[in-house]
Amino acid sequence: MTMIPTNIAAIIVASFYGIFNLFSGFIIPRPSIPVWWRWYYWGNPLAWTIYGLVASQFGDFEDVLANGESIKDYLDRYFGFKHDFLGAVTGVNVGLVLLFAFIFAYCIRSLNFQKR
Template sequence: MDVGKFFLFYYFILMCFMYFTLYGMMLVALTPNHQFAAIVMSFFLSFWNLFSGFLIPRTEIPIWWRWYYWASPVAWTINGLVTSQVGDKDDPVVIPGELPMAVKAYLETHLGFRYDFLPVVVAAHIGWVLLFLFVFAYGIKFLNFQRR
């Protein structure tokens, strides 16, 4: 294990916590009450988890649903965590029924994770945090659900 992998792991976990926190704040700012925000949050979290690439790999998601994989912040986090930690390994992995291949090749062919795509994944996390932050700020500034 090297220092770069440790800091990338820490970065992805920290950014995941940040975008989930800001997502919750954004929903509370955009909805009239916290009950409605919880309903909206559970709807989107279900789809984020379903299309994150954990249950169904991106390569096996139907092409007409693949856009939702890219619209899921959880997918970006899983991609970043897996790729940053083992995406550069050339160690062989044995999959039953297939020829042995390098971990790097397995990640590319079966999961669609490429190590050279890692800077984009890092930038995408900043994008998700900024998106949720600015929409939250807009909601706090311009939306008012109080009744007098």
């Protein structure tokens, strides 16, 4: 009887991972996401992580690509990543970690499924 909820949970979590990856801004860049779906991009923890990683590592490169555009300008034009936005990205990532830690601690404290 315990295998059925596990199988259902696996199906549900696979759909959530697929939607998270789709709207993370890496498969479909944020400027290409329709306006009515951008709220999901900004609420997606994976999007904030990818934004922080790419913008911090490549956001200040002034090297020129083959088309004459710098890497910094390309990231801004295609992905919408700005190196100046790293402070906000760091704050959101730390806030998400604290939020999930608080939710975990609250649920461990208040939910008890032991049968006696």
